[in-house]
Amino acid sequence: RSFLLKPTLLNCTTATPGRGGSNGLSLLQPYDFLYYTGVRSYFGEEWVKAAELLEKAIITKQSLLRVRRRCHDECVAAGRDAFKELDSEGGSLWDLWTLDWVQQKAECLRFCIGRSVTPAGQLPVSTDIEYEFSSRNPYNFLQVTYYKLDKLQKAASAAHTYFVANPSHLEMRNNIEKYRRMDGVTEEAFQDRELENEKHWVRFEGPCLRKGEGHGEAAGIRLTLPRNHATDECRVQCEVASQRLPEDRGVDSHDGVFEKAAALSLSLLSCRQSCVTQVATRPGRISSQEDFLTTQLEHLHIAQFKGQGLEVKLKITQNVTTFLSHPFSFVLAPGGPVLQVGVTITMDDQVMNGTNRVVLDGVMTEKECDRILHLATAAASAGDGYRGRRSPHTPHETFEGLTVLRAVKLAQDGMVNQSDARLLHELGERVRVLLHSYFRSPSGLFTSFTHLVCRSAVAGDQKGRLDLSHPIHVDNCLLEPETNQCWREPPAFIHRDLSAVLYLNDNFNGGELFFTNRNAKTITARVKPSCGRLVGFSSGPVNPHGVTAVTSGRRCALALWFTKEKIYRDMVSKMTAHGSDLLLGSDLSPAVTSRGREPERI
Numbered sequence: 001r002s003f004l005l006k007p008t009l010l011n012c013t014t015a016t017p018g019r020g021g022s023n024g025l026s027l028l029q030p031y032d033f034l035y036y037t038g039v040r041s042y043f044g045e046e047w048v049k050a051a052e053l054l055e056k057a058i059i060t061k062q063s064l065l066r067v068r069r070r071c072h073d074e075c076v077a078a079g080r081d082a083f084k085e086l087d088s089e090g091g092s093l094w095d096l097w098t099l100d101w102v103q104q105k106a107e108c109l110r111f112c113i114g115r116s117v118t119p120a121g122q123l124p125v126s127t128d129i130e131y132e133f134s135s136r137n138p139y140n141f142l143q144v145t146y147y148k149l150d151k152l153q154k155a156a157s158a159a160h161t162y163f164v165a166n167p168s169h170l171e172m173r174n175n176i177e178k179y180r181r182m183d184g185v186t187e188e189a190f191q192d193r194e195l196e197n198e199k200h201w202v203r204f205e206g207p208c209l210r211k212g213e214g215h216g217e218a219a220g221i222r223l224t225l226p227r228n229h230a231t232d233e234c235r236v237q238c239e240v241a242s243q244r245l246p247e248d249r250g251v252d253s254h255d256g257v258f259e260k261a262a263a264l265s266l267s268l269l270s271c272r273q274s275c276v277t278q279v280a281t282r283p284g285r286i287s288s289q290e291d292f293l294t295t296q297l298e299h300l301h302i303a304q305f306k307g308q309g310l311e312v313k314l315k316i317t318q319n320v321t322t323f324l325s326h327p328f329s330f331v332l333a334p335g336g337p338v339l340q341v342g343v344t345i346t347m348d349d350q351v352m353n354g355t356n357r358v359v360l361d362g363v364m365t366e367k368e369c370d371r372i373l374h375l376a377t378a379a380a381s382a383g384d385g386y387r388g389r390r391s392p393h394t395p396h397e398t399f400e401g402l403t404v405l406r407a408v409k410l411a412q413d414g415m416v417n418q419s420d421a422r423l424l425h426e427l428g429e430r431v432r433v434l435l436h437s438y439f440r441s442p443s444g445l446f447t448s449f450t451h452l453v454c455r456s457a458v459a460g461d462q463k464g465r466l467d468l469s470h471p472i473h474v475d476n477c478l479l480e481p482e483t484n485q486c487w488r489e490p491p492a493f494i495h496r497d498l499s500a501v502l503y504l505n506d507n508f509n510g511g512e513l514f515f516t517n518r519n520a521k522t523i524t525a526r527v528k529p530s531c532g533r534l535v536g537f538s539s540g541p542v543n544p545h546g547v548t549a550v551t552s553g554r555r556c557a558l559a560l561w562f563t564k565e566k567i568y569r570d571m572v573s574k575m576t577a578h579g580s581d582l583l584l585g586s587d588l589s590p591a592v593t594s595r596g597r598e599p600e601r602i
């Protein structure tokens with residue numbers, strides 16, 4: 001039977017040509033690349049170019065979302081006729097016709113998107129870039145850029161837009177106050193440039209009635225259509241955006257087509273589900289959990305009322321379940337064995353007046369600390385500055401961050417030592433094993449994120465500092481000290497279960513880690529960093545913590561977060577867990593063996 005080979009493009013002839021058609025000049029470029037080059041120009045102090053590229057990156061990202069939406073709508077019907085062929089009796093044909101439908105739809109989307117977006121622009125962007133945009137960091141760069149160009153109105157507007165999503169950013173708050181006092185800056189500047197994308201919040205404030213539809217009794221009940229629209233939009237993006245292939249998601253390579261299809265559809269489902277919480281979270285704010293649930297239940301009620309059937313009911317139940325499926329309880333039983341020679345327990349729950357806290361010493365040798373410190377320096381100087389920015393928390397410190405993945409990439413490019421990049425990863429494993437054993441964590445423990453972070457005091461300007469290097473926070477929820485609540489929702493990293501910080505040096509002033517009570521006021525324990533000292537603690541609301549100001553020198557530490565949920569483990573763990581060791585080079589790789597593996601620690 002040849003139906004699988006049927007040319008599928010024919011199904012797309014109803015689709016209208018995309019903006020720009022096939023004219024290569026106006027195809028959308030990859031917005032991550034535009035952003036990256038914009039940031040390079042920024043650090044090269046080429047302000048005109050930086051402004052142009054950063055603005056273009058923002059517009060391109062928005063256009064890409066629009067193209068995807070349009071193509072989704074145009075291709076909704078593609079391949080539908082394959083369904084007519086489904087033979088419910090002879091089940092064996094079902095798979096093939098479904099495949100035909102999937103294939104036709106995919107072809108339609110590919111064709112449609114290809115008319116407006118360059119091939120590179122269609123590739124998925126990294127989570128780093130996603131994070132940059134979701135935290136509105138492009139506006140952070142634009143603010144400075146426009147200031148340098150003396151375009152104060154635009155600078156103020158960028159500052160305001162950034163601040164909406166980063167309300168605790170002290171530096172931006174100060175800037176905005178300065179802009180307000182400047183000549184040539186009018187009130188119009190202080191409008192959120194991303195408002196269009198957050199409309200569901202604005203419209204949410206007022207009641208929204210749907211008239212002449214369904215039962216008259218439904219009128220008067222607050223229907224949250226805008227928010228549903230936003231969720232729908234988010235889900236469409238999940239479907240049309242390039243999903244990572246199942247292999248990338250850690251499915252064993254010997255899995256067959258059905259396992260791969262299942263993994264892909266799971267990844268799609270989890271993306272779609274994440275839309276519920278994403279849409280329910282104001283940019284940089286704490287949304288109302290109760291309000292969210294009420295709304296969902298209200299919907300269930302209305303849907304039932306209108307007899308829309310089981311499907312809607314299931315969908316809503318699914319949403320509510322997702323929302324509640326991150327319970328705080330990650331039951332730990334501290335006091336388990338610490339099996340690494342040379343490692344000692346320095347502080348436990350009792351000494352630290354808290355729950356699920358530990359300080360271990362001797363986790364790294366002096367030499368290892370030096371190597372990682374060197375790696376941080378090399379990465380910062382090899383870096384394009386992309387990561388180097390003022391501390392997100394205080395104007396009195398600068399902040400450099402390096403992820404394992406980026407360290408590996410830099411090593412592959414010969415910018416840093418490959419064995420040092422590998423050590424970074426190995427340290428993560430060492431910490432994971434130690435803490436898994438000490439906390440007797442009942443489930444598996446997976447590395448979710450590893451971040452080498454250095455905070456440096458800005459020269460001068462340190463007298464009488466009252467601010468913190470890292471404000472008091474909880475790692476996996478948004479702390480609201482006034483109410484003693486901790487909201488387990490984005491932008492907090494809700495899947496983090498266990499936190500760890502491995503310190504590398506002590507030649508700086510300040511920079512002490514401290515824990516507080518749940519009220520985020522009373523300090524209950526302090527930890528002074530030093531090489532090889534590891535602090536581990538559960539990431540939830542029993543452990544609010546912060547870092548005191550670093551008033552001189554540079555404080556470097558390896559921050560690690562672990563999760564009990566396998567699907568949230570990081571890319572590097574996924575790659576290495578399957579023996580492919582793609583990122584860190586396999587043991588057979590000459591590049592690694594020629595230099596030799598590090599000797600085992602004794």
Ligand SMILES: O=C(O)CCC(=O)C(=O)O
Pocket residue numbers: 470475501512513545546547557559
């Ligand atoms: O560096 C430290 O001591 C703590 C950092 C921290 O709490 C964090 O990054 O979440």
Ligand SMILES: [Fe+2]
Pocket residue numbers: 473474475499545
């Ligand atoms: Fe933290």
